[in-house]
Amino acid sequence: MRDLLPWTLIRRPSTLAALTVLLTCVPQDQADQTSAVHVTMADVASVVLIAATAVFLVTGRASLPRRAVVVAPLVIAATIATLASPDMGTSLPGHIRYLQVFVLIPLAVLVTLRERIDAWLVGGALVAAAAVQGAVGCYQVFTGTGASYGGERVRAVGTFGALDVMGMATVVSFGAIILLGTGLTTRGRPRIAAFTGAGLLAVPLVLSLSRGTWVAMACAALVMLVMYSMRTAARVVMVMSAVAVLLVLGLGVGSDTIGQRLASITSSVTEPDRSVSDRYDLWQAAEGMWVDHPLTGVGPRRFAALRDSYAPTGLSSGSDTEDPVNGYQRQPLLSPHNMYLLVLSEQGVVGLAAFAFLFGALVLWSVIRRGLVITGLLTWVIVDFAYADIGGAPTLVTATVLGVALSWSAGGWS
Template sequence: MAGVGSPGAVADVKGAEAVTDVEGARAVWRRPSVLAAATVLLVCVPRERDDLTTASDVTPADVASVALVVTAAAALLASGRTLPGRAWITAPLVVGVTAATVASQDIVASLPGLARYLQVFVLVPLAVVAVLRDRVDLWLVGGAVCGTALIQGAVGSWQALTGNGASYAGESIRAVGTFGATGVMGMATVVGHGLIVALALGLALRGRRRAAALAGAALLAPPLVFSLSRGAWLAVGCAAAVMLVTYGLRTAARTGLFAAAACVLLVGAPALGLAGDGGPGPDTLGHRLTSIGSSVTEPDRSVSDRYGLWETAAGIWRDDPVTGAGPRSFPALRDSRAPLHLSSGSDTADPASGFQRQPLLSPHNMYLLVLSEQGLVGATAFCLFLGCVTVWCVRRARRTRSPWDRAAGLAASGFLAWQLVDFLYSDIGGPPTLVTSVMLGTALWWAAS
């Protein structure tokens, strides 16, 4: 019989640890939350260039989201469990979009919009709520979000530094990741979500884990800058402010001063002659940053078109104020309500797909899109959903003291702040929307737990 310190005993202990590790790995892969992580990771699969303008094509991420919903439903039925009580907040969304579809002048044309809206804001979030159970599930989903952001950020940085990105001011320097010039906001959205998760971990954890999380956030900052997306910059800034204030006022004040100094240096870089040679130089970044302030008084062409689209959405809503025109009705009604100064489309170009003229198929404002297509009923349900989940998350994040719970609370609060701001000048569309959907489900789970 081997003694405690004998080689045989040591081998037995190591063998037991190896078996435990294998069983732990198998337990992870048996978790339904793996499908939520797969839905996030699969948005990195490039779409076929010939199908980039097709809004109805099914992506691998869509397939994974369907598998997630089916698996979550089967798990609930098999276990007899029910969703948390606060999951009721998704019911008004179903009522609003269904009423708008039934009242639509073309019900058949509105059905795809109904399905997409339910997928993004009801089915996938509720499925995520059903499959999340503990910290391991959060690690899987959060790790998938950060991993996707790092992949897209690496591709985007390479595009910006080598001149293989989307066209901006005649140069192919805009980082767009695997989404191409037709999905110009995709990389910025995914990178923004990953940066929020990494920053939340960096604020809540300690030691090496904090250093690793902050290093990840630092790696995601350059591709976010290279995206040249003013909206993404604003949204990330607001999300960071909410997380810092929730974490502590002193930390928020110190970080705010540092961020203000960095912005001043970036804006003043052109005057100091600090233009760079590779990728977007400080002159380009400084001009892009200062244009945020002049968007009201001296809007450029893209901002002017956006204002025109907002005016168009308001006109469509005034014709059907209660239930709206119906999902997916904005493109058909746009030309009859659009102001004369609105462009017929936006120009996009990148080395892979070349020059393309993209039609303006939405108002680029999620609140106005819901208002025009679902009326006051749908808009009220939409705002109630986002508002309640945000309040619940912030309240719980301020009360919790456990580092891991605090990280989850900060990430959920920051994401919702990001989304509330981002929806002011963008809407859902493309594969990155499913990342948003999974994040909404995670935030709802945190708020309802």
Template sequence: MALTLPTVPARLARPWPWPRAWPRPALPAAGALLRRPSWLAAATVLLVCVPTGEKDVTAAVHVTAADLASLALVALTALDLLRGRAQGLGRAACLVFAGVVCAAAAATVTSIDPATSLTGFVRLVQIFVLVPASVICALRDRTDLRLVLGAFVLAALIEGGVGAEQYLTGTGASYTGQPIRAVGTFGALDIMAMSGVVSFGLLAALALALAARRGGWARRALFAAAAFLAFPLAVSFSRGSWIATAVGAVALLLRADARLALRSAVLALAAAVVLVGGLGAGGGGVTERLSSIGSVSGGNEDHSVSDRYDLWATARAIWADHPVSGAGPKSFQQLRDSHAPLRLSSGSDAADSTIGFEREPLLSPHNMYFLVLSEQGLVGMVAYGALFLALLLGCLRRAGDAAPAAIGLLGWVLVDFLYADIGGTTTVLTSVILGVAAWWALPSAEARG
């Protein structure tokens, strides 16, 4: 008797479809991260909140978690460029960045101490060239920009919350003999860091709110965040940050809507009167701090202001001896004592519950423009001036929903450079902001198209 085999359905008789017909597994999180490197730019911003502990401010190099994230961003961007996955820089961006590199290199080669200046050269290239260029390549669309701006807001809320708690509970840094100065997680030795982070977050929140849908919950939440951040900024008692934030906010609002800027100014003035005058929210300290900006003589002079002016005079004296290429990166601290006026203090006072009382040495002129002039000379001033002017004019010229954020944050940096320079934990945030501004101001030909 013959054996009859069962009939095999045609759909089963076909060759086994593995693996082509099977659905491909989704890319892991690491793969998604590689496809959107703006996450690393956002991580750079957020990682500045990681406490670094009290550090030796005289050390040549400080590497933080945010610095490591920025270097990872640079490495990933370089890899994407080699593989053709990222858009390159435009001609204008290449020119201004190359000018900064050449100026820093010339100052390093002709430095009074080339070995010490070499570490300064690396830092300058990181902050003013490599990280900004990487941010330009990482910001591929408006989603990337919102991601980075959102990181600024989140970092500001973290630091602002800590700073507000320090003021209200009297656990901050010393100010007029009382532990009420808000410094966030940065400590008394990095006294201006929190105010910078909060300022960036306030401006980013305003920019995102103006771009959000009218009447939506996101718009209301972002305006509320900006309003909250005004309080820790006030009790940071940082005059330079106050002025820079005011200028940045005005520029941002004018770029977005002139009528809105006028209404916001009226509301801000009314809120200041109520909070400071009516409720006394840090009013005495804030009023005293504002009035001290011009107090450089007389019995009630503010030594922090007079010291700053003396440091500027010291930088000018150093430049007079090294007019073309400067004395070299990181040379100001070596030449300070031989060029400073006799009345310049040996350091500024710093105190909190962690470090006790310390004298922090004055190692820079607390003015970025004078720092460049003294350490990189006229060559450096031309190079950095070209960079800043190109960014400013580009942000003013281009219109669009990203323009308010770019002009507001850039305006903050350029004004703050009148009262401060690079240095400290949050320096890397300056490079991210320059990258955001350059992405908008100096797009490549493909981006314009």
């Protein structure tokens, strides 16, 4: 009798992709998170996924569709930037990480998603991870054990802790988008269940106090609703606008913090708070690096080393984080917190052009194929990258999502 797990992996290698997503929920050791290079259980699972995919390709059990070539420019651009880097020792690990997230994992997911059941397996893992993170996040807020915000532990961060404050919001957003899209494209009890699940996930998403995530989720939901029905989209926008106004006015129990956070979105340009001001300074530093190295950038993972040479003097030395597990820590600001500016500063216009080509192609193909969920996921990632970049375990979830989008765009399942 065959051993069940190996046989399952051979028959359904998408199990490894689902496992990569689920393992991101395993809490990391504090010392491991603060080290320069750390490997998580999810990283190990992703390596096994990539290795298994390589075996399938070499043995002829699977093949890459022609549209997989869309990632080739990323490989070329990142390699050129690494070879041109003045410090290849620093750039090489960044090169490997970049390819892991945007090339290797997406291609592995593309290969393993052979049938619709594989897509449901990975999608189910994304929703399950979102449910776990959301439940932990809500518990943290209601028990006062979340991350510190305004001197109180009222911020939901899930199992990722204060050291990765946007991790929970990222995973929960993906789950909510999948459930929202499922609700829009189904009927009967599945629709009710999907909408109920999406509504429940909205709670921890709000409690994350992540302004950028709220904006990305709103954009993704709006795009999906417009694709589904313009009339429905208009009605939902009116209702959500009214809810936002109520929150801003501070009506309702416990809404003061949420309302203030929501109101700060519109004031981030005219009256930015400290975190937003630091982000603008980091963006300025990234722009300066690109001006001096326009074609191939300063080299992968070299932004941190050159930051102080380009950043304004008013930039903070780091951001304060605190939670019951990790305690108080001051995290250094080692990236521009903008994926586009990170690529532009470290890989130049060559790297940014390759990056834009990938996402442009994925969006175009998903819209042509009327992929409601896929378009929503891509919209979220594209908007999110305007104020965030790669880092931490949730990045592997984003990489898996890109693989699902690539698989759908290539017509691997329908």
